[in-house]
Amino acid sequence: MEMEEVLGEVLQRIRPSEEERAFVKGLMEELRSIAREKIEELGLDVRPYFVGSLAKDTYLAGDHDVDLFLAFPLETPLEELREKGLELGKAIAERLDSYEVAYAEHPYVRARYRGVSVDLVPCYDVRGWRDVKTAVDRSILHTRWVNENLKGRNDEVRLLKRFLKGINAYGSEIYVRGFSGYLAEILVIKYGSFLRVVERADFMLRQKIIDPANWLRREPEIALRTVKRETGEDRPLIVIDPVDPRRNVSANLSWERYGVFYFKAMEFAERPSVEFFFPKGKPQGSYLDELRKRGTALVTLLIDAPDIVDDILLPQLERSARGFERALEREGFRVLGWDVGRKDKAFIMLELDREKRERVRIKPGPEFFTERGRNFYRKNEKVWVVGKRLYSEKRVKEGVVEVIGELLEKNQVALGRGIRDAIMSGDVLLNYVPKELEEEAYLFMSREKWNLKA
């Protein structure tokens, strides 16, 4: 298929219809007037702002969740903003279909209305980056900047977002670490179109720094500090936020996700196809077959994770997986790979070279003609010399489950702090996972989870 044809077909599927647009418009107007009414009723000095892809008209067809931000004056004390903001959110939500209170940096209301999710988020009514006090404050500025600069290229953003979704690189959440919607918008504004962005996958990485608002000239000291800090963190890209020179828009973008984008962009440019945007389902198979084919062992730690958000839990799980990797390698197992996540329970999966090691370990000792050498000689039952060194051996447990038990008991695994206790009291499964992890185990063992060529 030709490129134009592909993009045309994709656009037909992702561009909202006139009907959807009308519905969205009506919804927003209705929500705005309810908000204004409640603000007045409560006697608050608050402005309602729509932010996010709806406000920027960059949402994908069928994907029109509402973000309504309730902006308090800058002088409002944080405590008051939290309290009044939640009160106002609840008052608005009472008029909608249903709601619950959710928690991020501060509490907000998540409501449902006419089949749509509506987030009612208190924030400060900032005029510029120097006013920013909480993490959500920038959204108003983002929305304004995109609307001022997008200049009708909304469908290009839609294409890029759908492409990123299709290749599983969309979203800056911790379990994706991909491209945020705002980053996609900036890239389209910077390079002009979806295709130009895709063609620049290699170029961008080499340029490294993207500065659409010219902060490096306007605020060189602050912008350079950002560049330095983010270079130190070894990010694939440094995109200086057009509305805040202190911030790298792509701070959460991982090398892995950029790698996916890199190759998929290359392939798409060479052989365009709708499948990049709407891929076929995940590959399916049995992890037990994989185990047999690979001749390896699968150890799964099932963890009753404490009630913490993914943003905190996942890095802790990753840290712990790395801790197990190091500890097991020291014990004579080879770790071919690991995978972490949360389904019902949190889990760490480790693929090992075998389930049983040899029962004997050679212990290299010191040089024989030293005080330490003479002690080593005295302490060990069997001792021999190779070169200048003493050697001995000891019996060890062979099964990996026993070895893990021993390692945990002796506190010899570096674990993520917040989940240490949960891991200590978790279950260790060998070559078996519960039903709800079967798919994950297959995707991990077969590496289809990460395979760029799936």
Added chain:
Amino acid sequence: MEMEEVLGEVLQRIRPSEEERAFVKGLMEELRSIAREKIEELGLDVRPYFVGSLAKDTYLAGDHDVDLFLAFPLETPLEELREKGLELGKAIAERLDSYEVAYAEHPYVRARYRGVSVDLVPCYDVRGWRDVKTAVDRSILHTRWVNENLKGRNDEVRLLKRFLKGINAYGSEIYVRGFSGYLAEILVIKYGSFLRVVERADFMLRQKIIDPANWLRREPEIALRTVKRETGEDRPLIVIDPVDPRRNVSANLSWERYGVFYFKAMEFAERPSVEFFFPKGKPQGSYLDELRKRGTALVTLLIDAPDIVDDILLPQLERSARGFERALEREGFRVLGWDVGRKDKAFIMLELDREKRERVRIKPGPEFFTERGRNFYRKNEKVWVVGKRLYSEKRVKEGVVEVIGELLEKNQVALGRGIRDAIMSGDVLLNYVPKELEEEAYLFMSREKWNLKA
């Protein structure tokens, strides 16, 4: 048992009886007159010398092999010495019970007479080290130096030799790499007695250089060159030969053998016992039991070794064993230890952590955003990114015997040059050795072969 008692009991067993002395004396006189007779008959200008422990009266009871050296004038061309020397040796041997021709640097005659082995070795009649032309020439000088300096401490030498035999550190042959008889004599001369030598096991190693004939003062340049060279070779001891400043008497002494001496000397000084001199038999057991207990795998290469002397064969086998160790570690096996030797055939034994590895190997690739990265991506079927790097995996053979076959086929094992072909066409046995290697396999697997605390 007290030290004195122990030494007394040992001396009773190793000091030749008056009867044996008389027999040895008669034998030497008889041999000398036969030699003189034959020298005259053949019209040669040759002097017969007795060398070795018989000539120095440092032989152990029952161990009285004869070394009769036939010394030709220095002017004799080497070719003539070889020819006439062999002729003379044969002529003498004709009068003895039986003989065969043996080969070292040059051919010599090995005869039997009255139950004793008699070596008839042609050499040059050297007066000092500057005359030395062949490896055996120094023996006459050694014998003379020991006889001039031993001053009645012959039994002390006997004790030291028997001690070294008992702990398996006697002999400078390649498969022992221990203390030669001459080295034992020098040490007794230097330190005064068997016990003083034993007490100095640690001291000697620290002093490193022993120079009984004061060569470092008499011939500083040459002696220093020797010290430098041997330091470079990292020898445990440098004993400058009293009769030749160019030579380290203990050049063949390995760190391993010195280690054995080091600990056994320490133990003997603490708790003297006759057992050090006359140890009980080797520990016995089954290598198959060891295999089961240790949970490891034994790979044995059986090699039809070419007809070369141990001095050359053994280092080649060791080099090859190290080659297999490195190659197998690269392939994912762990080598816990190895052992080489020659029984009927030459052999290399390797103890491995397992007989089957996993069937899949993770292949780390280059950074993804490079030319090499893009090639890696194209070439491999399954590719994923971790950090900045690409990874892939490949299927591999799992059985160690197949892996060794493949490694040899692809020429990926660094083998000793002289035995490359023999190894290539040898047999690879897994967890099984032929009858004649069963004891060796047990001693190796159990580490009793080297265990200092056996």
